[in-house]
Amino acid sequence: MNTLLDIKGLTVAMAGLGRPILDEVSLAVHDGEAVALVGESGSGKSVTARTALGLFPGGATVSGSVVVGGTEVVAAGPGDLRRVRTSVASMIFQDPRAGVNPVRRIGDFLTEPLRRIQGRSKAEATAQALELLGAVGMPDPPRHLRQFPHELSGGMLQRVMIAYALTADPRLLLCDEPTTALDVTTQAEIMAILGRLRRDRGLGILLITHDLDLAASVCDRVYVMYAGRIMEAAPSAALTSVPRHPYTRGLLGSAPPLTGPMPRLAPIPGAPLGLAEAVSGCPFAARCAHVVPGLCDATTPTLERHGDSQVACLRAAELIDETQGEGLR
Amino acid sequence: MSTPLLDVTGLCKTYGTNVAVSDLSFTLPAGGSLGLVGESGSGKTTTARMLIGLERPDRGQILVKGEPLAAASRLARAKAVQIVFQDPYLSLDPRLTIRAALDDVLRLHRHPDRAARVTELLDQVGLGAREAAAKPRGLSGGQRQRAAIARALAVEPDVLVLDEAVSALDVSIQAQVLNVLADIRRETGIGIVFVSHDLAVVRYLCDEALVLHRGVVVERGAIEALLTDPQDPYTRLLISSVPHAGWSPEEISEQRRALQQRS
Amino acid sequence: MSTATVSHPRLQSRLGGWAARLGRLTWPVRICAVLLVLVGLGAVFAPWLEPYDPTDGDLSNTLVAMSGAHWLGTDAGGHDTFSQLLAGGRTSLLGPLGVVLFSTVFGALVGLFSAWRGGWVDALIGRVLDVMFAFPSLLLAILAVALFGKGLGAPVVAMAIAYMPYTARLVRSLTAQEKTRPYIAAYRVQGHSPAFIALRRLLPAVGPTILAQSTVNFGYALLDLAALSFLGLGVQPPTPDWGAMINQSQAAVLEGQPLSAVLPAVLVVVVVVAVTVIGEHFGDRLAGREAKA
Incomplete structure (x- = not known):
């Protein structure tokens, strides 16, 4: 092992x-x-x-x-x-709201590390963000990409944080x-x-x-x-x-x-x-x-x-x- | 039976279009403890704040020993209902020592023998002379919460509201404070309204419980019956959400989703 | 003295506390404190310290350089510069002190009341303060002089009114923030009156921050009043004043004897810098304490 x-x-x-x-x-x-x-x-x-x-x-x-x-x-x-x-390794924290920029959309938040760190193209990054939101059980990934953090409950936002942690695969x-x-x-x-x-x-x-x-x-x-x-x-x-x-x-x-x-x-x-x-x-x-x-x-x-x-x-x-x-x- | 200690009927509170509490009624007998x-x-929490007069209900009535709380004077209201808040780091005045904070309440209520009462209160919650002379900054979370309990008990209120009063504490400290509360209940016969999300903790301190979901009571009854034979699907979900051996988060998630789709 | 200290353990511990606090100060703060104390003492004891009558011009000794008779020389009117600096400190420091006292007391009360009442009262007071912010303090002071005549009184009152909104807004926001803490709710639940909670519990909680702000305000007020005197709208000669001294010494500068103009300017700068450094120091300390609590 x-x-x-x-x-x-x-x-x-x-x-x-x-x-x-x-x-x-x-x-x-x-x-x-x-x-x-x-x-x-x-x-x-x-x-x-x-x-x-x-x-x-x-x-x-x-x-x-x-x-x-x-x-x-x-x-x-x-x-x-x-x-x-x-x-x-990636990490998620106790308070999901403390970890997001409140004025940026979920989509930008998730695609940024994919594009800047993992080097994906814009289309690839968006596709992967959708896939990750699905993987953490978000009901409607395309809509969530356009949402702001305050539109999501704490539990939903914690899932977004998990998705974010997963961008590093x-x-x-x-x-x-x-x-x-x-x-x-x-x-x-x-x-x-x-x-x-x-x-x-x-x-x-x-x-x-x-x-x-x-x-x-x-x-x-x-x-x-x-x-x-x-x-x-x-x-x-x-x-x-x-x-x-x-x-x-x-x-x-x-x-x-x-x-x-x-x-x-x-x-x-x-x-x-x-x-x-x-x-x-x-x-x-x-x-x-x-x-x-x-x-x-x-x-x-x-x-x-x-x-x-x-x-x-x-x-x-x-x-x-x-x-x-x-x-x- | 004679008039209950606390009699709440038809309590409603709305913030804008958001219904926080809808038609809430319950009674608390003398010496009773309700979760x-x-x-x-x-x-x-809105209910707790209405009980202590920090929020005005839109409709409904709160009677303490048969007297409407809304009509009571400031001091009479204080002697009717007191509260212990969740966060012991914010609920004590940072600039007063524990002894001064207790003395403050007693002086306001013209207690005849303040020094003796302060000692008695400190003893009741298990604090010593060192803690009494300290400001909140010099105390641990558990000690602060004991001090907050002593402050609430100072004027010997009829009803004590505990708003998530042990949730912010470490596990080992939580048990200590729960025992302090259980002892106080036994010794003083004070009526307790225990607001909490934690069923096990409610079970430890309460005889009866109300399960609230989106401002509505979905189930009420003796706590043991409620836990062993829950009738409402939401109560069942709450109970099964508590981690235990053989716990299946997947099953609970499905249960929760089914409940959400129905409502 | 030993009996006194023994019989006053509280005083003793308080003195000890002050000594310990002094020991914790950084060097810039210590230097600023010493400078302020020196200037303050000079102003207070001016009548006993000044070698000449500062209002009495000796026309046979105008524009004298530094000498044994006139340590810092004289100005074009033959006034002894050292004596004028000492005496000028009285008006120059008293003015801002009045501004700060008045604006702090009224600002604190207005801010406290506004935050405590909340709702439409708060909104209304907020709007009124906004309107007051729109008036530059110096302009308001000049307006007051135009209406009520030159001197110290009118500009001080006008400036106090102009400074009041700064304190009021600070107190309002601090109080509104402090008010949401559960310990204030606990006071209400215990049956304390709103007046008691606001004045005896909330005000002391925000007090140190107000004091830090007022210290900085003192510096601004000193600058504004000196400017007013320089323009000839404030304290009138022969009453000595630093701002007026600078104004009066324009001729002396041209004559190559700039001391009587430079020194009051230096004093204004020193006092403003010292007061600001000390005010900021206390502000930072409070912020640090807040972060720790």
């Missing part, structure tokens, strides 16, 4: 902060695979996704490796970066909270389109989201991130049926269920770790119910394999024995 |  995105030991740090923005992050997305990166605000999930386009926070020191479609983008030159961005689509600003029923539509693109075009997808249930239901594998580190990486089914990291378990226990018994929620105490706060040992130790003083705040756990999952927890092995047969969700 | 569920354009 061809690896589209291969991040290894990526650390992004900036002077004046208490902890690195990203700390030893390793992550892979293969051809035609949907992978989710789940975390709360400040976990570094969006920063991680952006590194795949060679976008690093200004003034940051970067170590480790980010290989996109065979090209190393850490310390890459402008030519390599341009090639990655115009033919390998990418093999990897980075989706940064693509449905957070949209209605719940629209979310399903966008997810259906992404699923279809993945099937039809063999597109690899990296879905950034805060919603663990969404991630597990549409992706093959899930990475759970906290304070710039990967806490757990597992196939979706394994993650929700046997969550191994206390943080993953805490996240699952934080969302009230839609069916079945409704116990009192058991939230994770405290708040996510800010960038100004320094960490020693496990970054989750301060909020963890299973913390062992002297161990968890002294040693930084690394990802280790337990069953189908990889878990960064010093007590993973004992905790798994403890909860065995307890029937977590 | 107003809907997506954008459902009229749920």
Whole structure:
């Protein structure tokens, strides 16, 4: 299997902060695979996704490796970066309205990159824009080409943004909270389109989201991130049926269920770790119910394999024995 | 039963040609908790704003403990209905400390023992002395939302409107705030109108729910019955849109399109 | 003094805050602040500092160069230039101060009221302000002089009226923007009166920005009033004034003793630049704070 995105030991740090923005992050997305990166605000999930386009926070020191479609983008030159961005990877964002020029028609918006970057003729570009709008499930592509952004709903505009991302004919689509600003029923539509693109075009997808249930239901594998580190990486089914990291378990226990018994929620105490706060040992130790003083705040756990999952927890092995047969969700 | 805590009849609101809310009626018994569920354009936020007097209904009536809200004085209205807004980053005055903001409300309503009440309120929402002395800028989103809840509770209103009050929070923080709200409901018996798009969150906090679609109530009832045996196709669509194991976005999209074509 | 500082912890912390704020200023801002303070002190203490009576022309000592007796020389009328600069600072700074005070207070009230009421009141006030914008401030001032006579009073009032729309429009737009924030809605829901919310909560929220704008306005007003005096329509001799000094010294320039004309011009430029730099500095700081919040 061809690896589209291969991040290894990526650390992004900036002077004046208490902890690195990203700390030893390793992550892979293969051809035609949907992978989710789940975390709360400040976990570094969006920063991680952006590194795949060679976008690093200004003034940051970067170590480790980010290989996109065979090209190393850490310390890459402008030519390599341009090639990655115009033919390998594309990105869509949370707020589709922020990404379009409100006074330009959808048609101009879509054909511009096709003509200027991909070098198509005007007729070719228009034909391809129509095809792309069809591919993202827009009901009437010829009419949409003449429309302005304000004439479209948020969900429709997000489809246009996906079409725009597809103008580069990418093999990897980075989706940064693509449905957070949209209605719940629209979310399903966008997810259906992404699923279809993945099937039809063999597109690899990296879905950034805060919603663990969404991630597990549409992706093959899930990475759970906290304070710039990967806490757990597992196939979706394994993650929700046997969550191994206390943080993953805490996240699952934080969302009230839609069916079945409704116990009192058991939230994770405290708040996510800010960038100004320094960490020693496990970054989750301060909020963890299973913390062992002297161990968890002294040693930084690394990802280790337990069953189908990889878990960064010093007590993973004992905790798994403890909860065995307890029937977590 | 005696007069309900909140009695809303025939509420209508139109903006130009756009009907935001059409003939909305519901009652909330004392100590009750009602969810107003809907997506954008459902009229749920307009309803919330009418309940707190920020929008004037075109038609219809809102009674709190049998008294029409429209006829109430400013202070009486404040004691009848309060609100917690969605975005804790914008709903607190950036220039006041949390303690000053709470004191501000109590002074307006001539509370006899403000200092003690402030401490009580902070305690109720789980904030300490450090947070009380801080301005909103120095607090996290969850702490700000707790402060906003304390401010709404300060004058002991009859009804508390929560307008997507936990949607902007991180998952782990959302659970904390939901528990704070559940505790407040249990301890004070305050009536709650919970405006939200999130069915699971409504289920956690409410006994009953109204499902709104384009300004019209499409279904109402006890939340458990609504979730296990939804009658309206739109309610069914909303429920199936929530991601779960074995979720099929394709199926939901078709369901949604069928619904759109019918209306 | 130590007892005073101990018994006033609040004052102490406030002084400490000011000291810390001073430490954060950039060098251009510091230099401008020092210059302004010097000019201001000179104007305030002019009667005690001036070596000669600035209105008293010594006709036996006209167009004297820099010397021990007359540090900065004298003009064609034999007035001591240094004394005139000090005394002229009083009228030259007082005029713009009046313009700014009046235009800020009235502009803020008009803008606040307009934005708070909204609807047709807002629209009407907006149109009236548009009409007022159409009058150049200097022209309005000249008109006032024609109607009410020369001096400081009429031009200051006229210019204050001409400057008012700038502040009013700024306050209007700031308030209209701030008003939509949920925290203002929360104040309404809590039962606060509209007057309380507008004056005690909205106004302080937009206050710092108004102040920054007014500081810049001060510079413009100083320039306009100096121009008026130069044209002979403002402060009348023998009352000393920088603009009038420049006007009076045209002959001195021709005689090769330009100090009495150049120095007031330099002072006008220095004060305008300093005030603008400081105003912009506060404006930028506010913008930065807004972006962070």
